[in-house]
Amino acid sequence: MAKQPVNIIERHAEKAVLGICAVVLMGAAAMYLVSTPNKIELGNDLVTPGESGQRIRDAGRQLSDRLRDAQPEEVEIVDHAPRFEAASSPLQLAKLSPSLPSPAPWLPPVPDIGEAPPRKGEILLARPIAPIQLNVTQGRSSLDLLPPIQFGNNNQQDTQPQPGLFKADVNWVTVAAMFDQRSQINVCKKAGYKTGRQNPYLVGVDLQRRARQPDGAYADWIDVPAYTPFILPALPAIEIVKGRKDEPMATEETRQRVGDFFALLKRVQADLFRPLFPIKQYGDDWLYPKYDMSIPPLDDELCRLAKRDTGCAERPYPFQSDLAPPVEEKPRSDRELLGEAKAALEDAWTAGRLSDVIRLADEVLNNPEATTRDTDNAQTKKGQAQSDLARLRKPDDDEEEDPVDLVRSQYQIIWAHDASSPMDRGAISGMTYQYRVRVKLYNRFCAVPQDLADATDATKVFVAGDWSEPTEPIYIEPDTRFFVTGGNAFEDAGAKATIFKWFEGEWVSHTFPLETGNRISGTAREAVRVVDGIADRPPIDFDTGATVVDIDYDYMFRPKKDRKKGRFTIESPRETISVVYVDPSGELRQRIMDADRAGAEYKAFKDKVFKP
Numbered sequence: 001m002a003k004q005p006v007n008i009i010e011r012h013a014e015k016a017v018l019g020i021c022a023v024v025l026m027g028a029a030a031m032y033l034v035s036t037p038n039k040i041e042l043g044n045d046l047v048t049p050g051e052s053g054q055r056i057r058d059a060g061r062q063l064s065d066r067l068r069d070a071q072p073e074e075v076e077i078v079d080h081a082p083r084f085e086a087a088s089s090p091l092q093l094a095k096l097s098p099s100l101p102s103p104a105p106w107l108p109p110v111p112d113i114g115e116a117p118p119r120k121g122e123i124l125l126a127r128p129i130a131p132i133q134l135n136v137t138q139g140r141s142s143l144d145l146l147p148p149i150q151f152g153n154n155n156q157q158d159t160q161p162q163p164g165l166f167k168a169d170v171n172w173v174t175v176a177a178m179f180d181q182r183s184q185i186n187v188c189k190k191a192g193y194k195t196g197r198q199n200p201y202l203v204g205v206d207l208q209r210r211a212r213q214p215d216g217a218y219a220d221w222i223d224v225p226a227y228t229p230f231i232l233p234a235l236p237a238i239e240i241v242k243g244r245k246d247e248p249m250a251t252e253e254t255r256q257r258v259g260d261f262f263a264l265l266k267r268v269q270a271d272l273f274r275p276l277f278p279i280k281q282y283g284d285d286w287l288y289p290k291y292d293m294s295i296p297p298l299d300d301e302l303c304r305l306a307k308r309d310t311g312c313a314e315r316p317y318p319f320q321s322d323l324a325p326p327v328e329e330k331p332r333s334d335r336e337l338l339g340e341a342k343a344a345l346e347d348a349w350t351a352g353r354l355s356d357v358i359r360l361a362d363e364v365l366n367n368p369e370a371t372t373r374d375t376d377n378a379q380t381k382k383g384q385a386q387s388d389l390a391r392l393r394k395p396d397d398d399e400e401e402d403p404v405d406l407v408r409s410q411y412q413i414i415w416a417h418d419a420s421s422p423m424d425r426g427a428i429s430g431m432t433y434q435y436r437v438r439v440k441l442y443n444r445f446c447a448v449p450q451d452l453a454d455a456t457d458a459t460k461v462f463v464a465g466d467w468s469e470p471t472e473p474i475y476i477e478p479d480t481r482f483f484v485t486g487g488n489a490f491e492d493a494g495a496k497a498t499i500f501k502w503f504e505g506e507w508v509s510h511t512f513p514l515e516t517g518n519r520i521s522g523t524a525r526e527a528v529r530v531v532d533g534i535a536d537r538p539p540i541d542f543d544t545g546a547t548v549v550d551i552d553y554d555y556m557f558r559p560k561k562d563r564k565k566g567r568f569t570i571e572s573p574r575e576t577i578s579v580v581y582v583d584p585s586g587e588l589r590q591r592i593m594d595a596d597r598a599g600a601e602y603k604a605f606k607d608k609v610f611k612p
Contacts (some may be wrong), residue, residue, distance in 0.1 A: 178414075
């Protein structure tokens with residue numbers, strides 16, 4: 001067979017590949033054996049990687065040796081102290097004689113008058129200060145929470161319901177404090193209030209409380225509707241218009257409304273500082289928050305607390321005529337009244353109480369038993385007091401300002417009553433609270449915008465002050481207690497609880513069955529008093545606020561039996577009933593039937609129960 005023809009490329013392909021490989025091999029040998037591709041430039045030399053490390057180490061040692069042997073340059077320090085000392089005496093520095101006459105007379109030194117008081121049109125409202133020295137009394141009573149009477153509304157008193165229609169069991173707390181009137185007057189002075197507008201007048205006392213939560217922290221503060229038998233009428237509407245030269249001013253109707261409101265406010269200060277407590281039907285008597293009476297005496301027009309405390313006239317409760325017949329006082333003769341007025345006139349004259357001098361002098365002048373000597377003395381003192389009072393008043397005093405001789409005492413006692421039923425946001429049994437108070441003072445620039453930096457401040461009838469520090473924690477004793485007292489641990493049935501309830505001043509009890517998931521509560525009629533020989537048994541809500549979580553009929557309990565001299569014995573375990581429940585505060589608790597039955601607390605509550 002003849003051979004296939006082969007072209008020249010196919011014939012010499014292997015030789016070409018071998019030639020290319022030989023060229024590449026020779027190039028690699030030239031690059032890696034003849035030339036130096038694995039060297040780097042270090043300074044002015046090319047070195048291999050192994051030599052570079054030694055070169056760098058040697059350079060570092062040379063630099064370290066130079067730094068160690070180097071000497072710092074010496075710097076010359078210039079002493080500037082003589083120049084500063086010479087500058088303290090300018091004449092000596094300028095080389096001038098102290099005896100040279102001054103080219104101009106020396107100006108008088110600028111007197112230090114302190115901070116300039118605000119001028120008219122620049123006054124900012126003074127903020128009332130916080131009350132201090134909080135004092136608390138508490139109790140549980142059945143109170144007659146009558147709707148409040150509006151001051152100045154005589155018709156409302158005629159239409160009020162009889163006592164007893166608004167009776168409720170209340171955990172009451174009275175929070176008292178001291179209000180520093182002198183400090184408040186100083187605050188008003190600093191704010192630029194002129195004489196006659198500095199004395200504070202109370203519009204109300206605000207009360208807040210906060211409850212302690214199961215984790216020990218306190219919740220947010222909430223407002224408490226403080227009880228008061230009297231309330232102010234609606235605040236007057238303030239209308240500010242532009243007068244001459246576009247100066248803001250109050251309308252004539254506004255000034256009349258504000259004047260009437262302020263006149264009423266001054267007459268009822270005692271009832272606003274210290275409102276009366278509700279009428280008690282049953283339970284604890286109200287306790288007056290005692291203070292050290294060695295403090296400066298209270299103002300005459302505000303001191304009426306109670307006759308047993310200060311000797312002032314006792315304030316009557318509303319509808320007191322319905323509670324007890326009025327006590328008839330023996331009328332005093334004109335001679336007795338004259339003697340009292342003369343003695344009081346001399347005291348007021350000695351103390352410089354000008355307003356009282358004028359009033360008491362009139363009593364002497366109008367008394368038919370007064371002699372010529374008595375009337376002459378009274379007339380002289382009255383004329384001098386009127387003259388002094390007119391001289392002390394400024395020309396621009398208006399009807400809203402006080403005479404400057406109305407000096408306030410250092411402190412005023414204020415208080416507020418948290419006396420609402422738990423259903424009306426009152427204090428809840430078993431809870432722990434803290435309270436705080438603040439005062440609301442009448443705005444002495446109400447309807448007087450021309451004196452204020454912000455004319456809108458004249459539309460405010462009162463200014464709320466700073467809150468006091470909180471009271472110590474106050475624990476409200478529970479008004480409902482229960483004990484697991486019934487059931488059969490062997491039949492796994494019949495768990496019962498005896499609930500004790502405080503109701504209208506008496507402790508009553510009733511036994512109710514327990515079920516898992518249900519509230520521990522019930523309603524029953526129990527005797528609370530005897531009326532005309534018959535036991536009064538009103539319906540009573542025995543609600544504990546707790547809910548049963550679990551009832552364990554196989555609970556093993558080891559009772560502890562007390563011995564003499566503080567010793568006790570742990571007895572053998574036995575089956576009994578255990579009840580786990582959630583109390584009103586949200587905490588899980590447990591009660592054991594055998595422990596409750598034998599406990600001293602259960603026996604003590606049984607002794608408290610009213611027995612007709």
